[in-house]
Amino acid sequence: MKFIKSISIVMLAAVGMSFTTAAELDLLIRNATVHTATADAVTPLKNTDVLVQSGRITAIGKNLQAPAGVRTVDAAGRAVTPGIFGGLSRVGLEEIGLERTTGDHSHRLGQMRPEFDVTMAFNPESMSLGIHRSNGVTFTVLTPGSVSGGSLVAGLGAPTSLDGTLPGSNRAMFIDIGGDANDLSGGSRAAQFMLLRQAVVEARAPNLVMVHDERLLTPSGRQVLLDYLRGAGPIVFDVDRAVDIRRTLDLIKEEKIRGVIRGGAEAWRVAKDIAAAGVPVIIDPLDNLPDSFDALGARLTNAARLRAAGVNVAFSMRSPGVYEAGKVRQAAGNAVTHGLPWHDGLAAITRIPAEIFGVADRFGSIAVGRPADLVLWSGDPLDVTSLPQLVVANGKLQSLESRHSALRDRYFERLKNGTAR
Amino acid sequence: MLNQILKHPLRLVTVVTAFTALTACATTDAGTRSVNTTKAPLASPATINATAYPSTYAPPTVAPLLIRGATILTGTGARLEETDLLIREGKIVAIGRALEAPAEAVVIDARGKWVTPGIIDVHSHLGVYASPGVDAHSDGNEATAPATPQVWAEHSIWPQDPGFEAALEAGVTTLHVLPGSANLFGGRSVTVKNVPSTTYQGMKFPDAPHGLKMACGENPKRVYGNRRTLPSTRMGNVAGWRAQWIEAQEYMREQQNYERRSAAAEKNPALRPPKRDLRLETLAGVLRGEINIQHHCYRADEMAIVLDMAKEFGYKVTAFHHATEAYKISNLLAENNVCAAVWADWWGFKMESYDAIPENMVLVDAAPGGCAIVHSDSSEGIQRLNQEAAKGMAYAERMGVAIAPEHAIKWLTSNAAKALSVDSRTGSIETGKMADVVIWSGNPFSVYALAETVLIDGVTRFERSARHATPQSDFLLGQPAAMEVLP
Numbered sequence: 088m089k090f091i092k093s094i095s096i097v098m099l100a101a102v103g104m105s106f107t108t109a110a111e112l113d114l115l116i117r118n119a120t121v122h123t124a125t126a127d128a129v130t131p132l133k134n135t136d137v138l139v140q141s142g143r144i145t146a147i148g149k150n151l152q153a154p155a156g157v158r159t160v161d162a163a164g165r166a167v168t169p170g171i172f173g174g175l176s177r178v179g180l181e182e183i184g185l186e187r188t189t190g191d192h193s194h195r196l197g198q199m200r201p202e203f204d205v206t207m208a209f210n211p212e213s214m215s216l217g218i219h220r221s222n223g224v225t226f227t228v229l230t231p232g233s234v235s236g237g238s239l240v241a242g243l244g245a246p247t248s249l250d251g252t253l254p255g256s257n258r259a260m261f262i263d264i265g266g267d268a269n270d271l272s273g274g275s276r277a278a279q280f281m282l283l284r285q286a287v288v289e290a291r292a293p294n295l296v297m298v299h300d301e302r303l304l305t306p307s308g309r310q311v312l313l314d315y316l317r318g319a320g321p322i323v324f325d326v327d328r329a330v331d332i333r334r335t336l337d338l339i340k341e342e343k344i345r346g347v348i349r350g351g352a353e354a355w356r357v358a359k360d361i362a363a364a365g366v367p368v369i370i371d372p373l374d375n376l377p378d379s380f381d382a383l384g385a386r387l388t389n390a391a392r393l394r395a396a397g398v399n400v401a402f403s404m405r406s407p408g409v410y411e412a413g414k415v416r417q418a419a420g421n422a423v424t425h426g427l428p429w430h431d432g433l434a435a436i437t438r439i440p441a442e443i444f445g446v447a448d449r450f451g452s453i454a455v456g457r458p459a460d461l462v463l464w465s466g467d468p469l470d471v472t473s474l475p476q477l478v479v480a481n482g483k484l485q486s487l488e489s490r491h492s493a494l495r496d497r498y499f500e501r502l503k504n505g506t507a508r
Numbered sequence: 509m510l511n512q513i514l515k516h517p518l519r520l521v522t523v524v525t526a527f528t529a530l531t532a533c534a535t536t537d538a539g540t541r542s543v544n545t546t547k548a549p550l551a552s553p554a555t556i557n558a559t560a561y562p563s564t565y566a567p568p569t570v571a572p573l574l575i576r577g578a579t580i581l582t583g584t585g586a587r588l589e590e591t592d593l594l595i596r597e598g599k600i601v602a603i604g605r606a607l608e609a610p611a612e613a614v615v616i617d618a619r620g621k622w623v624t625p626g627i628i629d630v631h632s633h634l635g636v637y638a639s640p641g642v643d644a645h646s647d648g649n650e651a652t653a654p655a656t657p658q659v660w661a662e663h664s665i666w667p668q669d670p671g672f673e674a675a676l677e678a679g680v681t682t683l684h685v686l687p688g689s690a691n692l693f694g695g696r697s698v699t700v701k702n703v704p705s706t707t708y709q710g711m712k713f714p715d716a717p718h719g720l721k722m723a724c725g726e727n728p729k730r731v732y733g734n735r736r737t738l739p740s741t742r743m744g745n746v747a748g749w750r751a752q753w754i755e756a757q758e759y760m761r762e763q764q765n766y767e768r769r770s771a772a773a774e775k776n777p778a779l780r781p782p783k784r785d786l787r788l789e790t791l792a793g794v795l796r797g798e799i800n801i802q803h804h805c806y807r808a809d810e811m812a813i814v815l816d817m818a819k820e821f822g823y824k825v826t827a828f829h830h831a832t833e834a835y836k837i838s839n840l841l842a843e844n845n846v847c848a849a850v851w852a853d854w855w856g857f858k859m860e861s862y863d864a865i866p867e868n869m870v871l872v873d874a875a876p877g878g879c880a881i882v883h884s885d886s887s888e889g890i891q892r893l894n895q896e897a898a899k900g901m902a903y904a905e906r907m908g909v910a911i912a913p914e915h916a917i918k919w920l921t922s923n924a925a926k927a928l929s930v931d932s933r934t935g936s937i938e939t940g941k942m943a944d945v946v947i948w949s950g951n952p953f954s955v956y957a958l959a960e961t962v963l964i965d966g967v968t969r970f971e972r973s974a975r976h977a978t979p980q981s982d983f984l985l986g987q988p989a990a991m992e993v994l995p
C-alpha cells in the first residue's frame with residue numbers, strides 16, 4: 088500500500104475548508120482547460136482562467152487578475168466543466184429503495200393525477216445530495232414514476248440544484264408508454280394512447296358535462312394537463328419501441344406539445360423522424376441488451392446515431408435508483424467510446440438536459456453572467472479514472488466530504504490500526 | 509473429517525448410497541470410489557454418479573498465436589512492457605521478448621495495446637435471468653422454500669441469453685452463474701466458459717467445483733416473512749441455516765455408519781443405504797470441502813456471524829458476495845482468508861446497502877492478506893468490470909492510496925479465479941495456464957478502452973474488427989428490430 092502525497096488535493100481540501108461557510112463565492116480558477124459546453128463549444132479553452140465573484144461567473148479569459156481578497160486556485164491545466172447532470176432521478180425523493188416509508192417518488196392512487204407534483208416530497212437533506220455533489224453532480228430532475236397501482240401519467244417533476252435548495256418554478260410532466268405500462272392501461276398499449284387522448288379531450292373541454300364515473304381527471308388534473316398542452320413545460324414520454332416512438336411523435340405533433348422522448352432504446356431506428364420533429368431524446372447509452380420486447384434493437388451506438396441524425400441527446404440512467412445519478416458521467420464516456428463526439432458527450436450531461444427542462448440559464452454551461460456551477464476534475468471529465476477536486480454548485484463551493492467519506496475515514500483508521508473487525 | 513479441504517477438489521468423493529453385487533468400481537468415472545461387496549444383498553446397482561451432467565466443452569484446435577509487443581498485466585501483480593505472448597494448443601506456452609514465431613503461427617502486432625487475463629465474473633445471473641426479462645425467463649430463484657440446496661443453477665441456464673455475447677465483447681471469458689438470493693440456501697452455482705453453445709454443458713468449465721449460493725439478511729426474511737414462515741427475521745435466517753447444517757451432519761453420519769457396516773461385509777439382509785437426498789448431498793459436499801460457499805451478505809455484523817457458523821459446522825466460506833460493509837471488517841475477512849466480491853458504487857437500494865461506499869474495494873484490498881474481487885450481479889455491469897475497478901482505483905487515489913493497474917487487474921482475474929477454485933488453470937498470464945486472454949485497445953482501466961480480441965483456450969471468440977454480422981444468440985437472429993435495416 089502506497090500513500091500518495093498529493094499537494095493539489097490537500098490544497099483544494101484546504102480551500103474547501105475555508106469557503107464552506109462563505110455565503111457568496113469569490114474564486115479565480117487559473118490555468119484550466121475550460122469546457123464551457125455552450126452550443127458553439129467544440130474544442131476546449133486551454134490555459135484559461137475563470138473568475139467567480141459573489142457566486143457568478145464574471146470573466147473567462149487568459150491571465151485574469153484576481154481582485155483583492157479573491158482566492159486563487161491553480162488548475163495546472165486540468166479540466167473544468169459545468170456541473171454534471173444526475174439524470175431523471177429520485178435523489179431526495181427516496182432514501183432507501185426497498186423501504187416504502189422513505190420513498191415518495193410515485194403515487195399508487197389508482198387514478199390519473201397529472202397534478203401529482205413529486206417535488207413536494209423532495210428532501211434536500213437526504214445524505215445522497217452530498218455524495219452526488221462530491222462526485223461532481225450538481226443538478227438533477229426530480230422524476231415521478233409510474234408504478235403498479237399508479238397511473239401511466241406519472242405526474243410532475245422538476246429540475247433542481249443539489250446544493251440543498253428547493254426546486255424553482257420549472258416543472259415537467261412524465262408519461263409512460265409501452266409494455267411495462269400495460270398493467271396501468273388495462274393490459275394494452277393501445278389503451279395508453281386511448282386514455283391519453285381521452286384525457287386531452289377532458290382537459291381541452293373543461294366544461295364538458297360528464298357524470299363522475301366517466302371522468303379520468305379531477306378538476307385540478309384537467310387544469311394542469313391543459314397548461315402542459317399549452318406549453319407550460321415539457322411532457323416527457325418514456326417510450327422505447329421504434330413504432331411507439333413514431334406514434335408518440337404523432338401525438339406530440341397533433342397536440343402541439345413540448346414533447347421529449349426518454350428511454351428510447353430503439354430511437355436510433357427512427358432517428359430521422361425524431362430529428363424532423365425537433366424532439367430531444369434522453370437515453371441511457373448503456374442500454375444494449377434486449378431487456379424487453381420493446382427494446383430488441385437496443386445498442387451501444389444509439390447516442391452516436393441519434394446525434395449524427397441531428398437529434399439533441401441527453402443522458403440519464405434507465406434505472407431511477409438514487410445511486411444511479413452518479414453513473415451518468417460514466418455512461419457519457421461509454422457513448423463517446425462508441426462513436427459520439429466528445430463535446431456531444433459532455434453536452435448530453437450538461438447543457439442539453441438544462442435546455443430541455445428550461446434551466447439553461449442556471450445549469451449546464453460556463454458563461455459570463457451565469458451562476459457558477461462547475462467542477463474542476465483530476466483528469467478527463469468523462470473518464471471513470473477522474474474525480475472532482477473542486478465543486479461549485481449554484482454559486483457555492485461544495486465540500487468534498489459526505490456520509491460516504493465519513494464512513495471511509497472511520498474505517499480506514501481502523502484498518503491502519505489493524506482493528507477493522 | 510468434516511472440514512477436510514481436499515487438495516484436489518475435483519476428485520469427488522463418491523457417496524455410496526447403494527451398492528451392487530457387481531463390482532461398482534467398474535464405473536469409468538474417474539475418481540469414483542465405490543464399495544466392492546460381492547456379498548451385497550441388494551440387486552440393483554446404484555451409485556452416485558459424481559460427474560453427472562458433464563462438461564462437453566472442447567475447444568477446437570487452432571493455429572498457434574503470437575501476440576507481439578504488448579503491455580501485459582499478468583494477473584500475478586506484474587506489468588511487462590513490450591512483451592510477446594505465445595499461445596499453442598490452448599495454453600500459454602511462452603512469455604518474453606523477441607519470441608520466435610512457430611512456422612504456422614498467426615502473429616498479432618499488439619504494440620501499444622494492453623493484454624490481460626480474461627475477465628472472470630464470480631457473480632452473474634446470465635442465462636438464469638436471461639434477456640428479454642419476461643416472466644418465462646425468471647429461472648434464478650426457486651423461491652418455494654427457504655432452503656433449496658438441491659437445485660442447480662446450471663439446469664436453469666438458457667445458453668441463448670444475448671447477455672453472454674455482450675459480456676464476451678467486454679472481455680469476460682469465465683463466469684460463475686448463481687441462483688438468486690431469495691433463499692437461505694439458493695442452490696448450486698456453476699462456472700462456465702463464455703463460449704457460444706446450444707447446451708449449457710458445452711459451456712461448463714471442465715472439472716470446476718460447484719458453489720453453493722447462500723444468502724444473508726433482507727431477501728430471505730422478506731420473501732418468507734411475507735408468507736408467515738421462517739425466516740422472517742435475521743435470527744430466523746441463522747436458525748434456518750443451522751437446522752440445515754445439522755441435518756447434513758446427520759446425513760453424513762448415517763452414510764458413514766452405513767459404509768462402515770457394509771465395508772465390514774456384515775451379512776445383514778436388513779442393511780439398507782440411506783436414501784439419496786439431493787438437498788443434503790449438496791450440504792454434505794460443502795462439509796467435505798468439495799463445494800465452495802458463495803455467500804450473499806451485505807452487513808459486517810452478519811458476515812461475522814456467518815464466519816462463526818462456518819466454524820461451528822466446520823466448513824469454509826470462500827467468498828462473501830456484495831459485501832457492502834466488508835470494509836468495516838477488512839482485517840477479519842483477511843484473517844479468515846475470505847474474499848469479498850463487491851460493486852464499485854451501488855448503494856442505498858436497500859437498508860443493508862445504506863453504508864456501501866466506493867472505497868469498499870480498496871479497503872478490503874488494503875488489509876494484509878485481503879482479497880478483493882469486482883463482481884457484477886448485472887447484465888450491464890458484467891460488460892464493464894474493468895471500469896468498475898477503475899472507479900475503485902480513482903476513489904483509492906482520492907484517499908491517498910495508489911493502486912497500479914498490474915495490481916487492480918487481480919480484482920477481476922486471479923482473485924476471482926481463486927474464489928472459483930480455478931486459479932491453477934486460469935486467471936493469470938503464466939506459462940501452462942489456459943490461454944484465456946484479452947487484447948485491449950489501451951489501458952483497460954479507462955472508459956475509453958475496448959476489448960479488441962478475446963481468446964478462450966487460445967481460440968479467438970471475439971474480434972472487434974470482424975464483429976459477427978449476425979448475432980450469436982438465436983433469440984436475436986432474424987429479429988427485424990435488431991437489424992440494421994430501418995423501418
